[in-house]
Amino acid sequence: MAKQEENWSLVIKPQSNWLHLPLKEIWAYRDLVMIFVRRDIVAVYKQTVLGPLWFFLAPIFTVIAYNFVFGTIANMDTDGIPKPVFYMAGTTLWGYFQTSFTATSNTFTGNAAIFGKVYFPRMIAPISTVISSMFKFGIQMLMFLAFLGYYMVFEENTLHFTKWIFAFPILVLMMSSLSLGIGIIVSALTTKYRDLKNFIGFGITLVMYASPVIYPVSAVPDSYSWFTRFNPIAPILEAFRLGFTGAGTVSLIDLIYSGSFILIVLFIGLLLFHQVEKTFMDTV
Amino acid sequence: MSVVKVIGLGKTYLLKGKDKSVLHAVKNATFELNEGESVGIIGRNGAGKSTLLKLLAGVTLPTSGEAFITGSFSSLLEVGTGFHPDLSGRDNIFLNASILGVSKHETSLELANIIAFSGVEKFIDQPIRTYSSGMKLRLAFAIIAHLKTDIIALDEVLAVGDSMFQIKCMERIFEFKKQGRTILFVSHNLSAINKLCERTLVLESGSIVFDGPTDEALKLYADLTNSQSGQVVSKYLTDLEIGGTKSEGTVLFSLKNLPTNAALDLGINIGTSDGISLYHFSNRFINCDITPEDSTAKIEVKFEHQLKPGNYSISIYIGQNEQQLEWLSNAASFLVPAFNPHGFHNPDSIQGPIISNFSISQS
Numbered sequence: 134m135a136k137q138e139e140n141w142s143l144v145i146k147p148q149s150n151w152l153h154l155p156l157k158e159i160w161a162y163r164d165l166v167m168i169f170v171r172r173d174i175v176a177v178y179k180q181t182v183l184g185p186l187w188f189f190l191a192p193i194f195t196v197i198a199y200n201f202v203f204g205t206i207a208n209m210d211t212d213g214i215p216k217p218v219f220y221m222a223g224t225t226l227w228g229y230f231q232t233s234f235t236a237t238s239n240t241f242t243g244n245a246a247i248f249g250k251v252y253f254p255r256m257i258a259p260i261s262t263v264i265s266s267m268f269k270f271g272i273q274m275l276m277f278l279a280f281l282g283y284y285m286v287f288e289e290n291t292l293h294f295t296k297w298i299f300a301f302p303i304l305v306l307m308m309s310s311l312s313l314g315i316g317i318i319v320s321a322l323t324t325k326y327r328d329l330k331n332f333i334g335f336g337i338t339l340v341m342y343a344s345p346v347i348y349p350v351s352a353v354p355d356s357y358s359w360f361t362r363f364n365p366i367a368p369i370l371e372a373f374r375l376g377f378t379g380a381g382t383v384s385l386i387d388l389i390y391s392g393s394f395i396l397i398v399l400f401i402g403l404l405l406f407h408q409v410e411k412t413f414m415d416t417v
Numbered sequence: 418m419s420v421v422k423v424i425g426l427g428k429t430y431l432l433k434g435k436d437k438s439v440l441h442a443v444k445n446a447t448f449e450l451n452e453g454e455s456v457g458i459i460g461r462n463g464a465g466k467s468t469l470l471k472l473l474a475g476v477t478l479p480t481s482g483e484a485f486i487t488g489s490f491s492s493l494l495e496v497g498t499g500f501h502p503d504l505s506g507r508d509n510i511f512l513n514a515s516i517l518g519v520s521k522h523e524t525s526l527e528l529a530n531i532i533a534f535s536g537v538e539k540f541i542d543q544p545i546r547t548y549s550s551g552m553k554l555r556l557a558f559a560i561i562a563h564l565k566t567d568i569i570a571l572d573e574v575l576a577v578g579d580s581m582f583q584i585k586c587m588e589r590i591f592e593f594k595k596q597g598r599t600i601l602f603v604s605h606n607l608s609a610i611n612k613l614c615e616r617t618l619v620l621e622s623g624s625i626v627f628d629g630p631t632d633e634a635l636k637l638y639a640d641l642t643n644s645q646s647g648q649v650v651s652k653y654l655t656d657l658e659i660g661g662t663k664s665e666g667t668v669l670f671s672l673k674n675l676p677t678n679a680a681l682d683l684g685i686n687i688g689t690s691d692g693i694s695l696y697h698f699s700n701r702f703i704n705c706d707i708t709p710e711d712s713t714a715k716i717e718v719k720f721e722h723q724l725k726p727g728n729y730s731i732s733i734y735i736g737q738n739e740q741q742l743e744w745l746s747n748a749a750s751f752l753v754p755a756f757n758p759h760g761f762h763n764p765d766s767i768q769g770p771i772i773s774n775f776s777i778s779q780s
Contacts, residue, residue, distance in 0.1 A: 140487060141487050142488060142490075143475075143485070143487075144484070144485055144486075145478070145485075145486075147479050162515075162518070164521040167521075168511055171508070172501050175504060175508070176501060179544065247499045250494045251476070411478045
């Protein structure tokens, strides 16, 4: 019997292995990933009057607001670098995490119509979301570089690149993996605990305040430093700023900690997601 | 050679609520499909047809049993899955095809054929939100029509669109059959099943109650739907029995628990499944007084009809003293057995439900 089973191209069974990661299957559907990415980008471009201009407007207004509230009124420390550059650096990378996480955490509810009709590895949906969010991030990154370039050339300050700049691709990969990991955990949990949805919006704001987005790690009082030390997002943001602006507090150990944390989150996320994707259609 | 082998497949849903009851949507389904075979699945609403196909599609997992499939397999529960309104027709072809598991390369090879088949060439680079629903449907079906999979399962996906579209779809499915592909066809369209499938499974409350030649399956299904009597939930009506031949019908039922013994006002409607009333019979039209005895009455309705083969819906009105006691909408189905109207082989190509004698001659 077991021998016969091998000849079938598709086997449908009640339960499969807990520890099954459908990586091979995801690879087989890579065309679909690219098509979903294209769909997301084109849809954003076509839906609104201003199109991708929004990608510029949102961070610019955010930076203006931060500059006024946290910079001018609260007069918070920015590690000795110009305030607008500091906030722009923070919002650019953080913005990617936020966009990507918010979209992936909606995987099951947002795709219920498709998931109910056709089978494909469900991970395709959050993976393509993370990639399409990268497009928006890319545009904002260009804007940040233009901003940075202006301040470096025309203004008197301490801005300079450091060797950490070479870690940039890894930092982006870390941010996307983290947003994917937490996103799929939340999306898996929201299918069972709908209340969680209400938490996502302010939860992400809380996490932002807990991360060095609008303040540098160096400005955190010693008695609270454990907080940023255990926050896996902190080293990524600090390394990013250290690489591009020359100011930041980060060590390789911090990044390794952060990377390990992300791997564990991603692994738990994949397992949880895989459990839910099998039963999800029965609960909606 | 069997290409699909289903062994004891079952799906149980836990129903939410205090009593924690379970629903056996599919029970112990066992059957095989042989290569090149066209097999129909019929059954009443809720019999488990869609769930069975969802299990095969992999959209939901079975709670028991196994299914084995060899060769490429498409399970189509819907046409145009994933269509995005802001994308062009062309982009949506790629999107939908890749959701169905077709690679970008294969789609680009078939692209010209798909566009030509869809009949929306002129608008293919326009976003499909500008399309009419008919255009979207044609585009969606054009994609399915060019699938290269060996085994195709269809769940009522063609029960949409106008009659011309339906004919085009059926023609294409017959082509699939000619190409030697294996087809699993779920439909309420009994004449389509009759023409396409040599073998048919009858599902009833989640179980396969029959697996065999289509004509026998249709007979059994007719019996099943006609003996629906016991299942009508009504305070007043019991023992509903319905019989239909190609030109006549009978509806028998008993009334009980009537509030008074005043004269009854009965209405019997025969309509299409989508709610259009075709025949309306009432004792008041023919001045027939029906007065119950001891709050009960036995009713027999006999009528002639000119309906083409298919499944129709019966609704029953019960009134007394100018007041409605009950309106049993879609209480049961009325089945007109398969025959060839006018000796013509294809009742589907006759539009509308009515067949009347006529002559056309050259003068």
